[in-house]
Amino acid sequence: GNIAEGCGRSGKKEFARYLDIASGSATELEYHLLLARDLRLLDNSAYQPLQGKVCEVKQMLTSLLRTIRSED
DSSP states (O other): OHHHHHHTSSSHHHHHHHHHHHHHHHHHHHHHHHHHHHTTSSOHHHHHHHHHHHHHHHHHHHHHHHHHHHTO
């Protein structure tokens, strides 16, 4: 939602702000996955691939943010 909304905004600075929000949401999801594992709502075999995907998304967001900010 944040990325799509940010794309519709004018200017790279505003788009970067929405990417920052998306990155924060990914970090929050990372925490919730860890909590679910610690509470034994997820076993390790379910947690590991989900954690890997969240980490991958965070890396992509960081890379995109770096690119957007370097274009200014």
